[in-house]
Amino acid sequence: MTFSESKEFKVHSSSLKEIRTFAREVLAKDEILKSTSDDVVLAIAEAAQNIVKHAYNGKETSDNLKVEISYDNNQLKIDLYDKGEPAIPTNIKPRDVDDIKPGGLGTFFIGQIMDEVMFKTAATDWVNHLILIKNY
Amino acid sequence: MSYKITEEGNIATVHLDGEIDMDVTEKAKELIMPLIESGKEVHLNLKEVQYMDSSGISVLIESHQKAAELGNRVVLKEISKSVLKVIMMAKLEQILIIE
Numbered sequence: 001m002t003f004s005e006s007k008e009f010k011v012h013s014s015s016l017k018e019i020r021t022f023a024r025e026v027l028a029k030d031e032i033l034k035s036t037s038d039d040v041v042l043a044i045a046e047a048a049q050n051i052v053k054h055a056y057n058g059k060e061t062s063d064n065l066k067v068e069i070s071y072d073n074n075q076l077k078i079d080l081y082d083k084g085e086p087a088i089p090t091n092i093k094p095r096d097v098d099d100i101k102p103g104g105l106g107t108f109f110i111g112q113i114m115d116e117v118m119f120k121t122a123a124t125d126w127v128n129h130l131i132l133i134k135n136y
Numbered sequence: 137m138s139y140k141i142t143e144e145g146n147i148a149t150v151h152l153d154g155e156i157d158m159d160v161t162e163k164a165k166e167l168i169m170p171l172i173e174s175g176k177e178v179h180l181n182l183k184e185v186q187y188m189d190s191s192g193i194s195v196l197i198e199s200h201q202k203a204a205e206l207g208n209r210v211v212l213k214e215i216s217k218s219v220l221k222v223i224m225m226a227k228l229e230q231i232l233i234i235e
Contacts, residue, residue: 013159020155020187038218045189049158098227102194102201105226109190112225 001030006068011052011061011082019048019067026069032136033076040076040134043113044069046106047080047130055084055128066126076134078114081126089119139167148176149213153184156192164195172203172210183214192219193226200232211235 005026009015023044027037044067051065052058061084068079094108110117116133137154148171156164171178178199182188196212203210211233215223223229 016157100231102198105190105193
C-alpha cells in the first residue's frame with residue numbers, strides 16, 4: 001500500500017488530540033502500520049508538542065502546523081512543518097534518561113520509536129521541517 | 137481528562153480517565169499536588185487512562201519527587217497497558233512506585 005495524507009492544525013496544545021486522531025485514522029489504513037500505531041502516534045504528538053512548546057515558546061498564535069504522513073515501499077515518513085522560531089538541530093538533544101526529572105522526554109521518545117529523525121531546510125513557506133522515518 | 141477523588145484515612149485516590157497530554161497537565165497537577173502537600177499518601181489509579189505523553193510522565197515524576205521530599209509517597213495503581221509501555225520506555229518502572 002502507498003499513500004500520503006496531510007492536514008493542518010492550529011498551533012495550540014488543544015490541537016494535540018486532533019493530531020493524534022488524524023494520525024490514528026491514517027495509520028489504521030494498513031495492518032502493519034496499525035500494529036505500531038500507538039508508538040508512532042506518540043512520536044508524532046511529541047513532535048507536535050515540541051512545536052507548540054519550543055518553536056512558539058507556548059505563545060498564542062494564529063499560525064498552523066502541518067502534519068503529512070506518507071507510506072511507500074515499507075517506509076513510513078512523517079513530515080511536520082511549522083512557521084515558528086527556526087530550530088537549531090544541534091541544540092535538540094534528548095536528555096539523559098537516567099537523569100530523573102520532569103521534562104525533556106519527548107525527544108527521547110521520538111528517538112526510541114523512529115529510525116531516523118532529521119531537520120530539513122524548508123524550501124517552502126514553512127520555517128521548520130522535521131522528518132521522522134520508520135522502516136517496516 | 138476527567139477524574140474522581142476518593143479519600144479513606146490518610147490515602148487519597150485519584151482515578152484519572154481519558155488522555156493525559158500537555159493540554160491537561162496543569163489541571164492534573166492542580167488536582168494532585170495539593171493532596172500531596174496536605175500530607176496524604178496519594179494513589180493514582182490509571183486504569184482508564186488510554187494515552188499519556190511525556191507531559192503526563194513529567195506529572196508522575198514531579199508528584200513522586202514532591203511526595204518523597206515530604207516523606208510520603210505517590211503510588212501508581214492499575215496502570216493501563218498503554219501507559220505502562222510509556223513508563224517503561226522512559227525507564228521509570230524502577231523509580232516510580234507501582235503496585
